[in-house]
Amino acid sequence: MSGLVLDIHRCSLHDGPGIRTAVFLKGCPLRCIWCHNPESRSFKKELSFFAERCTGCGACAAVCRTGVHQIEPRAIDRSRCTFCGACVAACPSEALEIMGREMTVEQALEPVLKDRPYYEESGGGLTVSGGEPMAQFEFTKSLLLAAKEQGIHTCIETCGYAARDRFDEILPLADLFLFDIKGLDDAKHTKHTGVSNRLILENLDFLIERGAGIHLRFPLVPGLNDSDADLRSLAELCRRVEERLVGAEIMPYHNLGEEKRRRIGLAASPLASVSVSERRKGEWARTLKRYGCGLHPPRIP
């Protein structure tokens, strides 16, 4: 069993309770316009280019057999790339990188197991993230199972967009779901993410009913999903399921994904210049609180 892994972050403090190892998988069925991990959306490998490091030496063009690289003017034809890695190895200034690496479950689990002492001391463990891990379902399932068998606490970060029977299967393998809710207004949701939120909300209800550990996360983007009505409906959702929640938090929009878009050859997003002030973050939290939603980061249930 192998999967396409974007990256493995050890000692992540932000992907669930305690100290965690986060395994990021490639590929996501949603197309959120605010996506801060654009290199995780495609289910295929991608060639990433750090333009600021390139000295124009031509080493990449010299080794590429399919003509991906043009030096003057500098251009990259990604459609020709076979991900052989020759240009990455040849580049003297580390300006090229292939995003995505085929790994077996055992390979992905190896670094996870190495940090067991840190999980034990902090209440941490493994987090499978993405992209959307439910989209590489069999790999995710096997990885979570393998970690559970080793007695390691497991989290999955999900947008909730997957067939119900998949959640049914994953339920006993995930100690905690970090579950994104990107808005309750279906029309807006469809517009901003490319999919309806119906399946997502149904899956949330299903998981809650089945007693899953749920931590809700609200990606908030100024002007897109942070209206008073939006926040009010989020708070209502929170209140409705409060008893069953492990926690809830806001994930404020940031534009650090912009640079990454450029590196894989995507056009700039319309949100490139949007930023969220500390004051705005505080207002969001206060509004949610006013409508009855308490926020706190995830803790071990």
Next chain:
Amino acid sequence: MKEKNETNLREHEERIIRSALAFTQTYRECEGEHKALREAKCLQRQFPSILQPIREQDLFAGILEKSSYLVKVSIQGFDEKIVDGVSIVEGAVVNGDPESTMGIRRQQAGYCVHTAYMDYLAKKHPQCARELEELRAFWEKENTWRKFNDALPDRLLRYPLRNSPAYSMPRGEGPILHIGSCRVAGMLPDYDKLLQLGLNGLMDEILDRKNRAQSDDEHAVLDAMLIALDTVKGACRHYAAEARALMGGIEPRSGQLRRMAEALDALQERKPESLYEAIQLYRLYAVMAETFDCGRMDVYLGDFYVNDIDSGKITEEEAIEMLTSLWTMIDDYTVNSGGRLALGGKGRRNPENADRFALAAMETTRRKRTILPTMTLRMTDGMDPDVMKKAYDVIGEGCLYPMLYNDERCIEGVSRAMGIPMEDAENYLPLGCGEYALHKIGTGSPNSGFNIVKAVEAALHNGRDAVSGRRVGPETGPLSSFETFDRFFDAFKAQISCLMDVVAECHDIENRIETESCAFLFNAILADDCIEKASGLLEGIRYRGGCTEGFGFTPAGESLYNIKRLVFDERKITLAQMVKMLDADFVGFEAERRELLALPKFGNDEPDVDAMVHEVNRFCNRAAASAAEKTGLHHFIISSVNPGGVRLGFEAAASADGRKCGDAFSIGNCPMAGRDRNGITALFNSIRGTTTENGGYITNFKLSKTMFSRENRAKTEALLRAYFKNGGQQANITVVGKEELEDALEHPENYSNLLVRIGGWSARFIDLESRIQQEVLHRTLY
């Protein structure tokens, strides 16, 4: 005002000259007398005249400028180009004694002479020129450093040992072994005994021992000790008089000076009875003994602090005010590699009081943010959780201190490295830079630098420097003789062992020469066993050891790993091809260099390369221990501490880990800057495999400020707890933002408070030379 200062300076200089002349006359008169008595009488000439006046803001008396002397007897004397704030030599004049075997002289022990200062004062005070010239001629032959140089047999001088000014040689060129100092640095006297007994109590103990003295030698040493203590009383009198002369101004200064004078009076008559008196006695004695590290301050000040606070004699704020003044005095007049105080750990007689003092000491550091004193926290099971919490508060604010030591692991390691029982190893304390020393029962001055990467280079060049072609180590065979990796590894080991034997023997000879000249009375009095044995420091101390500072363990291990893998396991290239690349500094071999760099590196939890680095560490420490066995030293250890990694990196050619010629080494058991890319748990997993049997390795890493934010703090504490629980020995944590460092390069004026840990010592980031700034900047920030 300036004129007045110049007048003061001239008076001070004249006093220095007169005292040097008197000192020399006494020394000559005492020829033939017991060395301890001669030393005691010389000390009477030296003090109080080389002590500096009470400063305007200080709450305590006791300032000594380390290079403001012409001749003195001490555990360490310094040749400096700046004395009393004045530049005494123009341009790049080489200090010291050009005719000596060792080249330039930085530090010396025993009878120390500051020749450059003699020349300077001879010019400035022509009326004394002739006398100073005679003085210079006399001491050039008679100083202990010179005697040590003369005592070195030719067989030890087959390989270059000469010290040279940093960065004075062509890039990549240098010896494996530098002997930079002859000194008895890193003494950790028993200040607890000093403060519990007071001067008279110590005298009583010596007199009591004198009643049982059996020989003239014993009487001489004990009499000398009494004279030395009387000299401390004389310094008390001197400062008390000076304080009184300064009184009469406005309050609160006048009251402060009165308190100072009264304490100095009292300390001549009885033991200290308050925190204030205890600090005063400690400070004055430490200055006269020229010991830079502060030892277990929580133990020796803890009871005084608690008594004064609990009886309502002083408030917490008053205690912190005193400590703040002490911190300032230490910071202003101690070299950056010294000035370390210790808190916590096993073997304290008063843990509760000591822990209460520790909280006040850390609070003082948090507020004051001086570079010195640096602070060790020895962490033990069952320590007061408030102490640990406070430590993280202070570290999280970017104060660098305290530096954390896993007590159990360190005690075990010191016991093994020095070959001493565990209960004696409880006396371990890291010196200013981090080398292990033994409080009150050991000596072990780190007097040399050892370039581990250069030893790999020498093994690849049959004992020669790759750049200059000069011999730096023994002939260990041409490349063709290395049929297996083990054969090559043996050549590397032979380079290390050979030079380790040389350096340990040099240290032993140095100690012998020092012992012939001196008793080092102030330190002997406060060392276990010396009063009882009625002997000087080096012959009386329980464990007379030595230390060399090793640099470049990590790149050496990574180089050996790459050689093993590419040349011997995978047979991708030959050893000759590897050497060709390295000798070319990778010019024309850029792709090959990238391959070398792309192989697994230390700090990423990669078992094979980690194992090689650990093996290099293990072997070097064993080599040091076995070198000691061939000498009269009780032990010899190798540390990995201070920023010499930058300088010694400059002196090493390109290495097989992919490092370019002259590039800096990493420091301690840390990865090369920026090569650790798998997260901090991976870094910790690599590091915690380091052998505990080492001479003091420091582990520096940078954490971003957010790791100490409210939401992350508990996780960060858990992270560090797990590191220590699972074998981590040490952590020096710099909490900083990368943006801050970059901005500090642009706008140094805004960052006078930005402290960074360099290696074994700390500095203001903006004060660092740019090479070191870059090294710090490129370390991975977690």
